[in-house]
Amino acid sequence: xxxxxxxxxxxxxxxxxxxxxxxxxxxxTGMPVAAALALAPGLRLRERDAAAETEALLxxxxxAMQCTSSVALDxxxxxxxxxSGSLKLFGGLxxxxxxxxxxxxxxxxxxxxxxxxxxxxxxxxxxxxKPCLIADAALLEGExxxxxxxxxxxxxxxxxxxxxxxxxxDLLALPRDGLARRLGQGLLDALDQALGRLPDPRGFCVLPxxxxxxxxxxxxxxxxxxxxxxxxxxxxxLEGFLAARAAGxxxxxxxxxxxxxxxxxxxxxLVSACREAAHFALLLRERLQQTALPEPVRSIALEVxxxxxLAQSNRSLFSDELHEEGNWPRLIERLRxxxxxxxxxxxxLCADHRPERASASAEPGAKQLALDFNLRPFxxxxxxxxxxxxxxxxCHHGPLKLLAGPExxxxxxxxxxxxxxxxxxxxxADEALLWVYRERSPAGAWYLHGIFS
Amino acid sequence: MPGLAAEFDQHPGIWRGxxxxxxxCPGIASGFATLDAELPGGGWPRGVLTEILPQHEGIGxxxxxxxxxxxxxxxGKFIAWIAPPYxxxxxxxxxxxxxxxxxxxxxxxxxxxxxxxxxxxxxSAVCGGVLAWPRAIRFAQLRRLQLAAxxxxxxxxxFRPTAAAREPSPAVLRIALATAAGGLALSILKRRGAxxxxxxxxxxxxxxxxxxxxxxxxxxxxxxxxSLTSAAAAAGSISARLALA
Numbered sequence: 001x002x003x004x005x006x007x008x009x010x011x012x013x014x015x016x017x018x019x020x021x022x023x024x025x026x027x028x029t030g031m032p033v034a035a036a037l038a039l040a041p042g043l044r045l046r047e048r049d050a051a052a053e054t055e056a057l058l059x060x061x062x063x064a065m066q067c068t069s070s071v072a073l074d075x076x077x078x079x080x081x082x083x084s085g086s087l088k089l090f091g092g093l094x095x096x097x098x099x100x101x102x103x104x105x106x107x108x109x110x111x112x113x114x115x116x117x118x119x120x121x122x123x124x125x126x127x128x129x130k131p132c133l134i135a136d137a138a139l140l141e142g143e144x145x146x147x148x149x150x151x152x153x154x155x156x157x158x159x160x161x162x163x164x165x166x167x168x169x170d171l172l173a174l175p176r177d178g179l180a181r182r183l184g185q186g187l188l189d190a191l192d193q194a195l196g197r198l199p200d201p202r203g204f205c206v207l208p209x210x211x212x213x214x215x216x217x218x219x220x221x222x223x224x225x226x227x228x229x230x231x232x233x234x235x236x237x238l239e240g241f242l243a244a245r246a247a248g249x250x251x252x253x254x255x256x257x258x259x260x261x262x263x264x265x266x267x268x269x270l271v272s273a274c275r276e277a278a279h280f281a282l283l284l285r286e287r288l289q290q291t292a293l294p295e296p297v298r299s300i301a302l303e304v305x306x307x308x309x310l311a312q313s314n315r316s317l318f319s320d321e322l323h324e325e326g327n328w329p330r331l332i333e334r335l336r337x338x339x340x341x342x343x344x345x346x347x348x349l350c351a352d353h354r355p356e357r358a359s360a361s362a363e364p365g366a367k368q369l370a371l372d373f374n375l376r377p378f379x380x381x382x383x384x385x386x387x388x389x390x391x392x393x394x395c396h397h398g399p400l401k402l403l404a405g406p407e408x409x410x411x412x413x414x415x416x417x418x419x420x421x422x423x424x425x426x427x428x429a430d431e432a433l434l435w436v437y438r439e440r441s442p443a444g445a446w447y448l449h450g451i452f453s
Numbered sequence: 454m455p456g457l458a459a460e461f462d463q464h465p466g467i468w469r470g471x472x473x474x475x476x477x478c479p480g481i482a483s484g485f486a487t488l489d490a491e492l493p494g495g496g497w498p499r500g501v502l503t504e505i506l507p508q509h510e511g512i513g514x515x516x517x518x519x520x521x522x523x524x525x526x527x528x529g530k531f532i533a534w535i536a537p538p539y540x541x542x543x544x545x546x547x548x549x550x551x552x553x554x555x556x557x558x559x560x561x562x563x564x565x566x567x568x569x570x571x572x573x574x575x576x577s578a579v580c581g582g583v584l585a586w587p588r589a590i591r592f593a594q595l596r597r598l599q600l601a602a603x604x605x606x607x608x609x610x611x612f613r614p615t616a617a618a619r620e621p622s623p624a625v626l627r628i629a630l631a632t633a634a635g636g637l638a639l640s641i642l643k644r645r646g647a648x649x650x651x652x653x654x655x656x657x658x659x660x661x662x663x664x665x666x667x668x669x670x671x672x673x674x675x676x677x678x679x680s681l682t683s684a685a686a687a688a689g690s691i692s693a694r695l696a697l698a
Contacts, residue, residue: 328531328579335559335570343560347543347553359543364531364557376548378515379539431632432511450542451511 006040007218011048044218050076052216059213060109061205063240067096072119072202078126080119080202093133106236106277116140119202120194124151124168141195145169152190156183168194211241211304220259220296224288227256227297231284234302235277248273248310252280253303258295266291269341271329271363273308279330286337332364349373353411354419355380355449374407375425377435377450384447387436394436394446398429402436410440425452468493473646481608484520487653492626493645497521501625502599503610506618506642510538513637514612514630517655521608522582523550530581530607533574535559536567538586555581564588568598575601575609582608592621599623618642 006022008015010033018027018036025040037043053076061071061079067090070082083096090096097113104111114125115133117140124144125131128151134143147168149157159182165171171179172191180188192198215230231254242248250273256264266287268280335344346364349371350357358373359380387394394400405424412418420440428434435450461467473493480496482489489495497503497518507514522532532555534541547553557580561567564587571585575598583602587594590613602609611624618629627642631652638652 327577331531331573331577331579332557334573339559339561339566339570343562345558347541347546347556347558349543349547349553355542355544359540361558365554368553371544371547373544373548376542376544378542378545378549379511379537380542382540428511430509430512432509433513434511451539453511453513453515 005042005044007044007046008036009046009048010036016048053077055214056109058205059237060104060107062207062211062244063103063107063237064100065207065244066240067100069244070204072204074123078123080123082119082204083115093135097133103236103240106233108233116143118194118196119200120190121196124194127151127153137196141172144194145172152187154183154187154190156187159183207241207244211238211307212301213237214299214301216299217297220298222293222296224285224291227288227300228281228285230300231288231302232277232281234300235280235284238280238302238304239275239277242275242304242307242310245307246309247307248275249304249307250274251304251306253305254284255301255303256293256297257299257301258293259298261294264291264293264297268337271332271336273310274330274333275310279333283333283337286334290338328365353409354417355409355423356384357412375404377433378453379451381449381451384437384449387446387448389446394426394438396426396428396434396436396448400426400428400434400436402426403433406438408440409437423449468646470647473644478606481521481524483517485517485655488517488639488655491641491644491649491653497608497610498626499606499608500603501609502595502602502623503608503626503628504617504622504624505610505612505628505630506615507612507630508615508632512630512632513655517630517637517639518582518584518610519549519551523552525581525608526552526555528581529555531555531557531579532582533557533559533570533580533584535570535574535583535585536561536587537584564590568594571598572601575605575607578605580605580607582610584610584612586612592623596623599625 006019006025006027008018008022008027010016013033015027015029015031015033015036017029022036022040022043027036027039027043033045037045057073057075057077057079061073064071064079064081068081068083068086070085072080072082074080081100083093086096087093090099093115097115100113101111112126112131113133114122114128114131115135116122116125117134117137121134121140121144124147125134128147132143134140145168149160149166149168149171152168160166160171165174168191171187176188189198193200213234215234217226217230221227221230238252250270252268254266254268256266258264266284268283268287270283274280332344344364345361346366348360348362348366348368350360351369351371352358355376358371358376362368387396387400389395390399402424403426406422407424408422410418410420421437422440423435423437426434426436433452434448435452436446436448439445439447473491478494478499480489480492480494480498482496483492492498505514505517526532527550532551534556537558541556541558543553546556557574559570559574561570567585567587568590571583571587574580574583590611595611598609598611615629618627622643624643626644629640629642631638631640633652633654637655639655640652641649
């Protein structure tokens with residue numbers, strides 16, 4: 001999330017990380033906080049939040065399960081993906097790495113990706129400054145030897161450097177029994193696991209049932225575009241989560257929390273299940289632009305309670321017209337996002353003789369009854385319009401000429417909205433064909449109810 | 454240069470002023486043979502903007518589109534009705550043979566929303582027909598809709614007041630509707646091809662001949678039409694025969 005001021009994270013009065021703007025002012029990792037503030041007085045400083053980091057790592061793990069079902073966590077900052085079973089599906093190691101990289105960027109994370117035939121070696125390569133993708137087990141030992149000892153994170157780096165070992169290669173050259181006596185069996189085991197001589201079992205994480213992720217904004221925001229920018233990262237994460245479950249969703253809930261006012265809730269309802277982040281973002285943009293916020297937003301949370309299986313449709317070999325036609329729910333969702341759910345609807349016949357009840361709004365695309373009615377007008381007035389009467393003839397911009405009728409409709413005594421009417425087809429002076437009725441009451445008032453068109 | 458002339462004859466965007474243009478995309482039969490004969494492509498054009506300018510509502514502006522809409526809906530295409538002036542009435546749509554689950558009605562609060570919704574419907578490949586009733590629309594907005602229509606293959610119809618006939622429009626087909634001696638007179642104000650001086654006359658409330666007998670509902674239409682015309686001939690007397698059984 002870009003912020004106007006330089007931004008940094010500190011732990012125990014030392015800088016842990018800083019953004020590009022802060023780096024341009026001369027701030028470096030490991031620098032004391034006091035020195036950093038002297039260099040950049042406007043620095044936005046955050047204390048390290050271990051819980052938020054774990055939360056983020058778990059979120060990325062759930063997202064990454066779209067590439068493989070075997071994802072292991074290595075706290076605090078490492079994810080291990082067992083991808084050998086997915087290589088064929090995704091088209092090779094480079095393709096998977098590119099997909100992961102692209103997705104992580106969309107979610108706003110920076111990551112170093114590395115691949116190796118063993119989990120231990122892959123984690124060492126990811127921690128090194130020069131990550132690489134190694135598919136061939138024969139190349140592994142050669143690449144491992146050049147790694148610095150810092151990647152081992154064993155806490156014995158000083159002892160090792162005092163005996164002249166600077167790289168993993170130096171360590172491998174030392175006699176094994178002496179190494180085990182001085183530094184314990186653990187280090188030897190780690191080396192063996194990296195080279196694939198010892199098994200390295202990992203516990204894979206399990207996908208959560210629901211999706212819930214949050215982003216704290218670096219600066220309070222009121223603009224729809226700024227909120228959408230942050231929300232897109234959550235939506236990218238959601239897309240991965242849904243892809244991992246081969247599912248989609250129809251209902252998304254976005255909570256925008258403020259400083260004091262109660263959180264603003266935005267619910268997106270879809271006609272059909274979907275998982276594409278781009279489509280969600282399109283709908284959300286319309287909703288955000290219409291939402292009036294009581295206060296600036298401090299954080300955004302995205303929640304999805306219910307998911308449903310979403311079958312992948314086969315791509316057609318030739319032009320895609322049929323494929324596009326199947327996408328009508330997308331159009332309806334887009335229209336509804338801007339105009340409101342009630343403004344976009346279909347139409348259905350109802351089994352009722354009263355004309356105003358014979359037609360009702362319905363969900364577009366739904367299956368319907370087939371009913372037979374008499375000749376009916378294309379347009380129905382929402383409210384029958386009272387007509388004046390002159391010399392026992394109804395008038396609408398001049399006297400009407402009754403062409404056909406009466407058709408007596410008498411119904412609805414059971415629900416209080418009873419109608420007793422005689423309907424006629426009438427021609428107005430301007431040649432318009434109208435559907436008029438006379439109430440069957442002593443007053444016998446005339447009404448205009450429809451227009452033939 | 455005979456070669457060049459022959460090449461011009463092949464090009465769908467070039468036509469002789471004395472003839473109707475050939476279109477790359479055949480039109481949708483309107484169900485009225487006299488009208489189809491005068492429309493380039495042999496029917497309502499697709500992928501371009503059409504304007505219908507009725508003298509006033511209720512003179513038959515929907516009836517002339519009915520068979521085409523029924524045909525599109527039966528192909529599984531949606532028919533979008535954007536900002537209609539009244540409620541489209543389901544029994545009449547069903548009687549016209551329009552598949553009701555394919556009808557999409559969009560109500561809008563203002564003109565901006567109407568134009569936006571029209572453009573969305575035109576740009577999606579979902580709609581086979583887009584009918585819109587914009588209240589006020591400027592040339593630039595019409596141009597935008599025309600461009601949106603060109604991207605797709607749908608029947609795009611704008612209903613505008615007759616006064617709009619005096620304003621220029623990028624629409625490819627413009628038809629003014631007026632009543633004439635118990636029928637409907639269609640004046641083609643603009644089309645791709647030679648101008649048409651005389652209006653096309655369609656009889657009042659006639660069931661389209663192509664549809665007669667093909668669908669179960671049109672049997673009923675034909676019956677009513679007979680009754681109605683005889684009723685009209687009876688000069689105002691209410692036809693007691695038409696109890697609409």
